[in-house]
Each structure stands twice: as C-alpha cells, then as structure tokens.
Amino acid sequence: MLIGELLAELERCNEDAQKQKIEEMNEIINGMNKEEFRSVFTVELFNRIDQMIEEKKLTLENAILLxxxxGYHNVIVNLFQFDFNMSSLRFRIEKMIAEEEKKKEGENEKLLVGLCECYFILSFNFTSEMLSICVPCLLKAALNKEESEEARKEVEMALLALSSMGVRRIAEQELYFQEIKEIIQYHQEHRNLTRLAYQSAMQFLMFRIFYERSLEEVFMNELHFVREAARELDELTKCVDWERKEGENEIRRKDTKEELIILRWIRTLIRYFSNCTMWKEEFAGLINSIVQLFRAAKDNHREIGSQCVNILRRAVEYRTVGVDGLLKGGAVEAVLEEIQRQTVDDGMLFDCLQFFLNISRRLKEKEKDEKEEDERKEMKRKVFEKLEEEGYEDTITIIHEMFDFQNGKKNYNGKISLDISDYFVNA
Incomplete structure (x- = not known):
C-alpha cells in the first residue's frame, strides 16, 4: 500500500489504530531508496500532516512518531531532503517548541524532546533561538543512563538528532561540551549506548571542531577518537556479511544497519582527516582498520570501498597522517592493489592517483632539520622499494599511456599532474 493511502487511512482511525498504521508506513519507508523517498516526502505531504494535526485527525503524539x-530514515541514509523546510509543518513545530519552552516548570518534557528531534532530523536551517532550546533539551535526554531497551532507543534518537546538525555553529561551548563529553566517556567505561548512538555522539563533537579548534586536543587525547573509531570499524566490519547473494543487484541492494553506521563513521573520518592536525605514530592502527574494511567491502559494496580510498587520499593530501603511518597501516599496499585492478572505476582511479601523487610530493620535500632530513630519505627509500617490488612504475606508465587526462578523463580537475615523473618518489 502506498504512503498516501496509509496517510488517508490515519484520518479514519483511533489513536491506537493510528500507531499500527504508522508502523506499517515505517516498514515501507525503510525499504525505500533515496529517489523513492524524495518523490514521496514532498512539501505537499508534510503540509498534509500539518493539516491533519490542525483538524485533529492525527493526534500530536502520533504526528511526532510519524x-x-x-526523519530517522532521512538522517541514517544521508539524504538531503529540503521539502520539510518549506512546509507549514516545520513552522508549526518551531512555534510549539518555543511555546513549550516558555512554560518552564509546566513544560511537557517528553513532548519538547520529541518536537526537538523532529525539528533537527528534518531541518536544514536552525535559528539561534531553536539551537539554544533544542541542544540542551536533547543533551539532557541523551544523558539518560537507564539500561532498558526503550531508554536506549530514546538516547539513540536524541544523539542522532544532534548529529544531524552538521557543522552549524553553536554560540557557546557551555551549551553542549561537558554533557557530550560525559556521554562519550560514560559509554567508553560502561558500553551503554547503541552503535548508532555512539557514532552520533562522536560525529556531533567532530562537527564542532570546525569552529572550536581547542576541542581537538580533548577529542584526541581525552576521548580517544582514533582508538575508538578503529575499534568500532573493526567490530562493524566483522558484523557484516560482505558476500553478495547470487543475482543480487548492488544498486537495489538494501544496506544493513551496520553498513549504514559504517558509512556514517566514514563521513566522520573524512572530516577528521580533512580538518584535524594532530597525528601520532600509534594511530597507524586506524589506517589499518580502514584498509581492512576496504579489502572486505571493495568487491561487494562499491560505495564503502570507494569512500575508504577517499579517506586514505585525504589522509595523505591534508598531511594528517605521516607517510610512515600510511606504510605501517598497509595503505600503500592496498591502494597499489586497487590501481592495478583491471576493473577500477574512474572515481577510484582518481583517488588512487591522487594518493600516490601526494606521497611522491611529500617525500621529495627536503627538511631543514638534519635529523628529519635523514628520516625523510629513509622513508623515501622504504616506500620506493615497496612500490618497485610491486611493479608500481609499470602500472603508472601504462595508465598514463592509456588515458588522455586533459580530454578523456571526466574526473580530471587540474589536481592530477600530467607529468608522469611526479608520481615517482625516486625522481
């Protein structure tokens, strides 16, 4: 049955029957791909929900549930759905949040949390007033340490809503920092959060680093982001059955929840490698976790495999990781294996070439300090021997001869050198 038909049926149901219909709708929503989702959840549909609330054909509790x-599906599959922003439902929710917050002691806390969650998981523009109300409200909900399944789901939704804010600036650290730090540290000791909730908490704080550079040291040294990200990736990689079923079409294949959480970790890591500057030698373990995930996923989950190479490319391009860390973590071998495959696609090839181009550039940069210069030469020797052993130069030469980068490569954007010698660390 179509969503529109189920929505029409809601108008003729009592409150309990409406809950059942909403569960049926949720099953349909979870099976939608991005294009289907966008085509269904339009401004008109959100306006219709708003009208049903106005005409008391849908209870407010059930409207929030729906x-x-x-919004949960919108966030977890990384959709960009702008229709809610333009709907009357959005303005109703904003008004209700402001009115409920003004009640202070007489406020319905559960109602306010639900309204804030709806607002954050579907909106793209947040006023300072909404941020000042919703962020503390959701953090308070996320601090719930009850061990019941219902409580864990409520905490997960609150943290998921917070993580969906992206990089939008919150005026004061005091609005969020101590609470989110407590949530993360308590989980690291007691493992009380779901995997999605924990990833969302880390993602929320990672996005804040964009504006609050002072958070990076705490994030790395007190909350142990790199260690924790590596552990989560290792466990999630083991949870997924990476073998494609016979006759299964990857384009229509429905991602498992674990795969969706992996993709969320990947997006968080891309931001980490693009924005953070702290790097320690022992963090090579995270590179190795990314490499192991890449090897598990590359044949049967193109998006995860491609994004793993994108992370490695950014790690070397933005100089977040030392070349020694990339070598110890197995990144050089993994990317070299991919570039030598006959079926590598254009996007993957671009990232692979960019990876080696930037390694080459970094190893050619002479250091002023004598000790560091000796270390650079030694690392250059190790990398060159590894690449020479694996037939890297022959592969690059063949690729260079096969493609006219200026005219034939759709991914050529001026960042890939056309001088073949730039790819060789011995040059």
Whole structure:
C-alpha cells in the first residue's frame, strides 16, 4: 500500500489504530531508496500532516512518531531532503517548541524532546533561538543512563538528532561540551549506548571542531577518537556479511544497519582527516582498520570501498597522517592493489592517483632539520622499494599511456599532474 493511502487511512482511525498504521508506513519507508523517498516526502505531504494535526485527525503524539520515523530514515541514509523546510509543518513545530519552552516548570518534557528531534532530523536551517532550546533539551535526554531497551532507543534518537546538525555553529561551548563529553566517556567505561548512538555522539563533537579548534586536543587525547573509531570499524566490519547473494543487484541492494553506521563513521573520518592536525605514530592502527574494511567491502559494496580510498587520499593530501603511518597501516599496499585492478572505476582511479601523487610530493620535500632530513630519505627509500617490488612504475606508465587526462578523463580537475615523473618518489 502506498504512503498516501496509509496517510488517508490515519484520518479514519483511533489513536491506537493510528500507531499500527504508522508502523506499517515505517516498514515501507525503510525499504525505500533515496529517489523513492524524495518523490514521496514532498512539501505537499508534510503540509498534509500539518493539516491533519490542525483538524485533529492525527493526534500530536502520533504526528511526532510519524515525523520522527521519516526523519530517522532521512538522517541514517544521508539524504538531503529540503521539502520539510518549506512546509507549514516545520513552522508549526518551531512555534510549539518555543511555546513549550516558555512554560518552564509546566513544560511537557517528553513532548519538547520529541518536537526537538523532529525539528533537527528534518531541518536544514536552525535559528539561534531553536539551537539554544533544542541542544540542551536533547543533551539532557541523551544523558539518560537507564539500561532498558526503550531508554536506549530514546538516547539513540536524541544523539542522532544532534548529529544531524552538521557543522552549524553553536554560540557557546557551555551549551553542549561537558554533557557530550560525559556521554562519550560514560559509554567508553560502561558500553551503554547503541552503535548508532555512539557514532552520533562522536560525529556531533567532530562537527564542532570546525569552529572550536581547542576541542581537538580533548577529542584526541581525552576521548580517544582514533582508538575508538578503529575499534568500532573493526567490530562493524566483522558484523557484516560482505558476500553478495547470487543475482543480487548492488544498486537495489538494501544496506544493513551496520553498513549504514559504517558509512556514517566514514563521513566522520573524512572530516577528521580533512580538518584535524594532530597525528601520532600509534594511530597507524586506524589506517589499518580502514584498509581492512576496504579489502572486505571493495568487491561487494562499491560505495564503502570507494569512500575508504577517499579517506586514505585525504589522509595523505591534508598531511594528517605521516607517510610512515600510511606504510605501517598497509595503505600503500592496498591502494597499489586497487590501481592495478583491471576493473577500477574512474572515481577510484582518481583517488588512487591522487594518493600516490601526494606521497611522491611529500617525500621529495627536503627538511631543514638534519635529523628529519635523514628520516625523510629513509622513508623515501622504504616506500620506493615497496612500490618497485610491486611493479608500481609499470602500472603508472601504462595508465598514463592509456588515458588522455586533459580530454578523456571526466574526473580530471587540474589536481592530477600530467607529468608522469611526479608520481615517482625516486625522481
């Protein structure tokens, strides 16, 4: 049954029957791909939900449940759905949040949390007033340490809503920092959060680093982001059955929840490698976790495999990781294996070439300090021997001869050198 038909049926149901219909709708929503989702959840549909609330054909509790279900799918699969922003439902929710917050002691805390969750998981523009109300409200909900399944789901939704804010600036650290730090540290000791909730908490704080550079040291040294990200990736990689079923089409294949959480970790790591500057030698373990995930996923989950190479490319390009860390973590071998495959696609090839181009450039940069210069030469020797052993120069030469980068490569954007010698660390 179509979503529109189920929505029409809601108008003729009592409150309990509406909950059942909403669960049926949620099953349909979870099976949608991105294109289907966008085509269904339009401004008109959100306006219709708003009208049903106005005409008391849909209880407010059930309207929040329905909207949260829609928003959950929107966030976890990384959709960009702008229709809610332009709907009357969005303005109703904003007004209700402001009115409920003004009640202070008389406020319905559960209602306010639900409204804030709906607002954050579907909106793209947040006023300073909404941020000042919703962030503390959701953090308070996320601090719930009850061990029941219901409580864990409520905490997960609150943290998921917070993580969906992206890089939007919050005026004061005091609005969020101590609370989110407590949530993360308590989980690291007691393992009380779901995997999605924990990833969301880390993602929320990672996005804040964009504006609050002072958070990076705490994030790395007190919250142990790199160690924890590596552990989570290792465990998630083991949880997924990477073998494609016979006749299964990857384009229509429905991602498992674990795969969706992996993709969320990948997006967080891409931001980490693009924005953070702290690097320690022992963090090569995270590179190795990314490499192991890449090897598990590359044949049967193109998006995860491709994004793993994108992370490695950014790690070397933005100089977040030392070349020694990339070598110890197995990144050089993994990318070299990929570039030598006959079926590598254009996007993957671009990232692979960019990876080696930037390694080459970094190893050619002479250091002023004598000790560091000796270390650079030694690392250059190790990398060159590894590449020579694996037939890297022959591969690069063949690729260079096969493609006219200026005219034939759709991914050529001026960042890939056309001088073949730039790819060789011995040059």
């Amino acid at each position: 909207t949260k279900n829609i």
